[in-house]
Amino acid sequence: MNVPVWSLRLLPALTGALCVPLAYQILVELHFSHCAALGAALLILFENSLITQSRLMLLESVLIFFILLAVLSYLKFYNLQKCSPFTAGWWFWLLLTGVACSCAVGVKYMGLFTYLLLLAIAGVHAWHLIGDQTLSNVSVLGHLLARGIALVVIPVAMYLSFFYIHLTLLYRSGPHDQIMTSAFQASLEGGLARITQGQPLEVAYGSQITLRNVLGKPMPCWLHSHKNTYPIRYENGRGSSHQQQVTCYPFKDVNNWWIVKDPGMQQLVVSNPPRPIRHGHIVQLVHGITTRYLNTHDVAAPLSPHSQEISCYVDYNISMPAQNLWRVEIVNRESDTDVWKTILSEVRFVHVNTSAVLKLSGASLPEWGYRQLEVIGEKLSKGYHQSMLWNVEEHRYGKSQEQKEREVELHSPTQADISKNLSFMARFTELQWKILTLKNEETEHKYSSSPLDWITMDTNIAYWLHPTSGAQIHLIGNVLTWASANVATLVYVCLFLWYLLRRRRKICDIPEDAWWIWVAAGGLCVGGWAVNYIPFFMMEKTLFLYHYLPALTFQILLIPIVLQHLSDHVFRSQLPKNTFSALMVAWFSSIYLVYRTFSPLTYGKPALSAAELRDLRWKDTWDILIRKQ
16 A cells, blocks of 8 residues: 555654744743743653654644644734734734634644633633723724634634535545445445435335434444344343344345335335325335334333334234334424435334334344344334434335245345435534544543543553564653643642732732733633643543643643742742752753653664663553563
């Protein structure tokens, strides 16, 4: 495979390197000294985890670059606001803020956290502008419109354009299309589109269809039946109807085909002209291969005892009559007379006798059910959960009344002449929803971790291991930097609360301009850390240490801010200042020493012996790969 590895590694390497001068400039724009700005740049430069991510084909360094660029651009814009609003430089930095925010969100959804933070900061500044009596109403309106266009309209338009280009260029089917809806798949060239191209649009009595569950979790699957029956008794002693199994099967199969029958007629073919099925019509679903009717009754489902069993009815000549009438409800209808459409309609099947809804439970059946997914009858509820919704994926008008001829027909491909292309906005919306909700791992990964592990770096990730020498690359940060970042955050919060309480008592420990610089720097850095860290506690997806790096970057920027504040406003006499300066030199030297110590795991060279690798395992929770001798 001809993969341009050098080019793919160039972008993260370049953006990772540019983060260093961006950090310097951000502290300068926050009105801190060049010495503090240099400290921030050096801390970013000697952070092993950031170096590791920027040396590989990974997105974190690109994301952090656009985050820092957005922050720097807004700070430059805000500082120009005070002296030269509406100048070329003012417009440049304002527009660049919106562009950088859009790019950050485009790289990873995590960029949205910083974008929202900057919007909140811009909102506070705009509120102050509204209250500025020196500005005319026209001037205030101009400021608000400029911010609205640059920080909202342009980022949204750019983000839409990214996906417009993406969907225009990538118009063919790929190996992971099944996570998308049938309508999305049918809009792509090849794959499902090749199968469904030109299918009849309107489902009619006699139609032969496959029904795909809209939820697509835990995996895409189709309503399915086969000749096997439910066991007379389950392992827990509960009994079943011993009727034909109905499941949801995650593969294309001839047993996924069903025939939509008119309860008042015996024929299983489409009449001429076809009689389309509309919202609210009553139908029977006949399994194409076994010709048994989809049925439910007052028998508990195998794995969901509070729900009803779904089966294909077998007449055992006992007092259990067939209950096989289903009402078609089109959930995404525009009116109550809408016709049931192939691919486009999301339908709910409500059992006429019991009001149960045909639903995918998602549980895997035991061996007797071939590990296929359980389908149940859920008592009618007001909501429309996607597990209750089905759409017709493959569709043909049945022409054969005889069973043997019909089986041949079911095995043949579908053909007709109707296009079902989705609009760009429909595909864009579905793609965003999948990005937000799709779990990338169903089980725990070896190197997955929780957000609580990140603060103290109790975890690592092994990226690469040389097959013979034992050289390896790990995502491990500079331990001293991470610890210093946590201490700096704690010191900032404590000092901020102390100053705030004393200011409430009209006691000002620091000058007014120093106080507002302190507030602005903390709002940006502590706020940036919080919005990039706290949301992960509410996420169900599999998480890794690299998810913490944007939050860590804001924490690192806070370290020199706190140090300069301590030097300028806490240690005021000469002796404490000299002592503090000496400690800072020793601390920075230690930062560099730790960076050098872990550099073999950052750069993958030189190869270390087993004893040297054990010495680098500073925490028992780290998984350093040591070959057995």
